[in-house]
Amino acid sequence: MRRPTIHDVAHEAGVSISTVSHVLNGTRPISAETQARVRAAVEAQGYEPNARARQLKADRSFAVGLVVPDVMNPFFAEVASGVEEELRRQDVLLALCSTGAQAGREAYYAQLLRHRRVDGVIFLSGTGLPAAELSTLAEGESVVFVDERVPGVEAPFVGSDNRRGARLIAEHVLSQGHRKVAILGGPPALWTAEQRLAGYREALLTRGLEPDGVPCVAGDYEREGGRVAVRTLLDGPGDRPTALLVANDLMAIGALQECRTRGIAVPDELSIAGYDDIPEAAILTPPLTTVRQPAREMGRAAAHILLERIEGRPVPRLTDFPAELVVRESVRAIGEEEVRSV
Amino acid sequence: MRRPTIHDVAHEAGVSISTVSHVLNGTRPISAETQARVRAAVEAQGYEPNARARQLKADRSFAVGLVVPDVMNPFFAEVASGVEEELRRQDVLLALCSTGAQAGREAYYAQLLRHRRVDGVIFLSGTGLPAAELSTLAEGESVVFVDERVPGVEAPFVGSDNRRGARLIAEHVLSQGHRKVAILGGPPALWTAEQRLAGYREALLTRGLEPDGVPCVAGDYEREGGRVAVRTLLDGPGDRPTALLVANDLMAIGALQECRTRGIAVPDELSIAGYDDIPEAAILTPPLTTVRQPAREMGRAAAHILLERIEGRPVPRLTDFPAELVVRESVRAIGEEEVRSV
DNA sequence: AGCAACTATACAAACGTTTGTACAGCGGTC
DNA sequence: GACCGCTGTACAAACGTTTGTATAGTTGCT
Numbered sequence: 085m086r087r088p089t090i091h092d093v094a095h096e097a098g099v100s101i102s103t104v105s106h107v108l109n110g111t112r113p114i115s116a117e118t119q120a121r122v123r124a125a126v127e128a129q130g131y132e133p134n135a136r137a138r139q140l141k142a143d144r145s146f147a148v149g150l151v152v153p154d155v156m157n158p159f160f161a162e163v164a165s166g167v168e169e170e171l172r173r174q175d176v177l178l179a180l181c182s183t184g185a186q187a188g189r190e191a192y193y194a195q196l197l198r199h200r201r202v203d204g205v206i207f208l209s210g211t212g213l214p215a216a217e218l219s220t221l222a223e224g225e226s227v228v229f230v231d232e233r234v235p236g237v238e239a240p241f242v243g244s245d246n247r248r249g250a251r252l253i254a255e256h257v258l259s260q261g262h263r264k265v266a267i268l269g270g271p272p273a274l275w276t277a278e279q280r281l282a283g284y285r286e287a288l289l290t291r292g293l294e295p296d297g298v299p300c301v302a303g304d305y306e307r308e309g310g311r312v313a314v315r316t317l318l319d320g321p322g323d324r325p326t327a328l329l330v331a332n333d334l335m336a337i338g339a340l341q342e343c344r345t346r347g348i349a350v351p352d353e354l355s356i357a358g359y360d361d362i363p364e365a366a367i368l369t370p371p372l373t374t375v376r377q378p379a380r381e382m383g384r385a386a387a388h389i390l391l392e393r394i395e396g397r398p399v400p401r402l403t404d405f406p407a408e409l410v411v412r413e414s415v416r417a418i419g420e421e422e423v424r425s426v
Numbered sequence: 427m428r429r430p431t432i433h434d435v436a437h438e439a440g441v442s443i444s445t446v447s448h449v450l451n452g453t454r455p456i457s458a459e460t461q462a463r464v465r466a467a468v469e470a471q472g473y474e475p476n477a478r479a480r481q482l483k484a485d486r487s488f489a490v491g492l493v494v495p496d497v498m499n500p501f502f503a504e505v506a507s508g509v510e511e512e513l514r515r516q517d518v519l520l521a522l523c524s525t526g527a528q529a530g531r532e533a534y535y536a537q538l539l540r541h542r543r544v545d546g547v548i549f550l551s552g553t554g555l556p557a558a559e560l561s562t563l564a565e566g567e568s569v570v571f572v573d574e575r576v577p578g579v580e581a582p583f584v585g586s587d588n589r590r591g592a593r594l595i596a597e598h599v600l601s602q603g604h605r606k607v608a609i610l611g612g613p614p615a616l617w618t619a620e621q622r623l624a625g626y627r628e629a630l631l632t633r634g635l636e637p638d639g640v641p642c643v644a645g646d647y648e649r650e651g652g653r654v655a656v657r658t659l660l661d662g663p664g665d666r667p668t669a670l671l672v673a674n675d676l677m678a679i680g681a682l683q684e685c686r687t688r689g690i691a692v693p694d695e696l697s698i699a700g701y702d703d704i705p706e707a708a709i710l711t712p713p714l715t716t717v718r719q720p721a722r723e724m725g726r727a728a729a730h731i732l733l734e735r736i737e738g739r740p741v742p743r744l745t746d747f748p749a750e751l752v753v754r755e756s757v758r759a760i761g762e763e764e765v766r767s768v
Numbered sequence: 769a770g771c772a773a774c775t776a777t778a779c780a781a782a783c784g785t786t787t788g789t790a791c792a793g794c795g796g797t798c
Numbered sequence: 799g800a801c802c803g804c805t806g807t808a809c810a811a812a813c814g815t816t817t818g819t820a821t822a823g824t825t826g827c828t
Contacts, residue, residue, distance in 0.1 A: 087566065089813090089814055089815085090814065090815065091814080099777075099778085100777065100778045100779070101778095101779095101814090101815085101816095102777080102778065102779075102780095102816080102817075103776085103777060103778075105815070105816060105817085106776095106777090106816095106817095109816080111816080111817080112776085112777090112817095113775070113776070114776070114777080115775085115776060115777090118776080118777080132540070132541055133541075133814085133815075134482075134543065134813085134814050134815070135541055135542045135543050135815095136478070136481045136482045136485070136487060136543055136813085136814080136815090137482050137783090137813070137814035137815040137816090138814080138815055138816080139478045139481075139482075139815095140476075140478045140479050140481075140482050140783050140784070140785090140813090140814080140815075141782080141783055141814085141815050141816050141817090142783090142815090142816080143478070143783075145478060146542075147489075147521070147542075149519075154507075155497060155503050155506055155507055155510075156500065156503045156504055156507055156705070158498065158500070161497050161498045161503050162498055164497055164522070165496075165497055165498055165524060168497075168522060168523075168524055175538060177491075177521045177538070177539075177542060178521060178522050178523075179489070179519045179520060179521055179522075180506070180510060180520050180521075180522040181510075181520075182507060182510055196517060196519070198474070199474055199475075199477055200477045200488075200489075200519060201476065201477050201478055224429065307705075337709055340709070341709060363498070363649075364706055364709070367679055367682070367683060367706070367710070368709070368710075368711075369710075369711030431783090431784055431785090432784065432785065433784080441807075441808085442807065442808045442809075443784090443785085443786095443808095444786080444787075444807080444808065444809075444810095445806085445807060445808075447785070447786060447787085448786095448787090448806095448807090451786080453786080453787080454787095454806085454807090455805070455806070456806070456807080457805085457806060457807090460806080460807080475784085475785075476783085476784050476785070478783085478784080478785090479783070479784035479785040479786090479813090480784080480785055480786080481785095482783090482784085482785075482813050482814070482815090483784085483785050483786050483787090483812080483813055484785090484786080484813090485813075
């Protein structure tokens with residue numbers, strides 16, 4: 085049973101196809117009786133315009149891609165959720181592309197999305213793919229980058245002030261008296277990782293600590309990676325640190341797990357600070373002190389900007405959200421006695 | 427700068443457009459020299475076939491929709507991840523649709539996806555939308571349901587044995603000596619909720635308990651919902667239960683939080699059993715005893731079946747994965763003394 | 769009565785492919 | 799030397815819309 089086309093409707097209504105098109109789109113005045121007949125025919129046949137034909141004609145697909153390292157990462161999931169929320173308001177479909185933080189897959193999706201001629205792409209890169217690669221891949225499409233900035237790329241960017249966020253939390257742990265801190269950073273190729281590191285170092289300097297003196301290892305922003313990275317930190321030479329600055333919450337969770345298996349009490353023996361404020365952060369034991377980024381808002385903003393840009397309207401080159409310190413219980417003043425609440 | 431079309435390439439190579447098409451698709455033998463000239467022209471112009479035109483002609487969009495209550499729910503995120511993984515192997519795009527478990531949005535997306543003529547839809551319903559609604563909405567599309575079964579619908583279904591899973595975990599807590607148990611169920615309209623409830627009751631009967639005698643409230647499968655639901659359970663008449671059967675992990679987390687604020691020790695004073703084995707389950711304090719569903723596999727299978735069905739090949743009506751008991755620390759034998767491991 | 773200015777509709781081109789059909793050239797066969 | 803079959807290519811139709819242009823019918827003005 086073939087689905088009816090505009091021809092079938094026109095035939096049944098006894099009018100031309102252009103007339104049908106015009107009544108359906110309201111593109112031109114059509115007499116009331118003709119409209120009625122057309123609508124009746126549409127109803128009778130259960131006609132629905134063929135979106136594919138429409139897309140060809142309009143040279144628009146009413147879909148945009150979202151390239152993201154991993155939807156299972158709660159932070160990315162929240163960004164994705166915000167993106168979708170905004171797109172839905174305009175009946176635009178979201179093509180979800182998870183790269184697993186693999187450069188090959190990121191390139192694959194960039195290419196696939198371009199070949200498919202989606203109307204635009206939101207990039208949340210997780211691979212540090214160089215700007216040159218990305219911008220040729222994205223060439224011709226409207227693109228906006230979110231969260232993770234790719235230096236040297238000219239597209240609009242939506243993010244939050246990672247440097248300031250990192251500084252805030254580092255200052256917080258230092259203000260609690262910690263002098264022996266260690267850093268568990270993100271993938272060095274990533275801009276956010278670099279920014280957060282810079283923020284930590286700023287805070288250290290302010291407190292009179294030599295940044296190059298603090299142990300620092302690079303993680304991969306994932307739970308298991310955080311777990312193994314924290315091992316090298318804990319097994320490293322010198323005294324064990326009293327506080328850990330971890331560049332994202334997922335790795336902080338890994339660190340927490342490692343501490344648990346080693347029997348290191350958090351925060352009594354070791355304070356741990358995270359970044360992102362994913363939903364899990366609040367339900368951990370102990371609840372994680374971290375930095376909140378408005379992930380959903382960022383997703384929404386990115387989608388909004390992309391949509392505006394697709395429409396040809398001018399958009400901001402840079403949209404910056406504030407990052408906010410969230411103090412919970414995983415960071416404690418040094419030497420402070422544990423207080424059992426029950 | 428207009429993107430080149432097949433005409434431009436044909437012109438530059440001095441051949442007809444059909445020749446270009448045939449060399450690009452290998453649809454017909456073309457002499458080596460002609461091929462070379464065409465490829466050179468393609469290269470020179472940076473030609474890329476217009477997917478929209480191709481889709482119109484082929485009457486395929488090479489995209490499928492995934493309707494899901496909420497990507498931020500880790501279980502659904504994992505299913506989505508599996509779906510995407512499978513689709514990627516065939517260069518099929520995934521349109522992500524989050525309904526927020528709202529029937530209106532579920533209907534909206536079903537309609538949008540049909541209007542957009544995606545090649546198929548994977549439904550993970552979260553609203554208990556009646557079969558009649560859904561099947562008309564999905565009419566004409568290839569559809570497969572995953573995880574959440576909609577009774578009375580004829581489409582292929584991929585799920586896991588919720589009833590057995592629930593029975594397993596209920597038997598586990600009962601085997602630990604608990605007699606005063608309470609049930610925190612899922613949304614009554616949902617099939618999984620009903621199945622899990624049935625499984626719990628089976629186990630209760632086996633152990634000689636009267637199912638109607640155990641307190642039972644309905645939750646919404648979400649964290650906050652679990653939290654408030656557990657309140658009514660804890661504040662209910664009669665003795666406080668010693669064990670809670672919670673129909674999914676998210677609600678179990680909510681229950682855990684509520685217990686923490688009330689100062690109820692888990693599992694010492696109250697055992698809690700979950701369902702789904704989301705990644706968070708393992709990192710909670712205490713780690714959650716729960717039932718594992720192979721979410722990623724289910725997603726993969728659903729995508730595979732959908733793809734097969736789109737190709738017109740026969741597919742199984744029912745694909746059932748096993749559910750598996752995961753014993754961790756949130757359920758403890760009754761009366762057993764707490765043993766501090768450190 | 770004739771013409772201008774509408775209004776409502778029809779016609780046909782265009783969007784960029786894929787693919788069935790036609791045909792030109794050519795070597796081989798009787 | 800006419801015919802057959804084969805290879806390589808061109809032509810044109812079709813997919814289902816949207817939209818610019820043309821036209822028929824009506825009204826109103828002089």
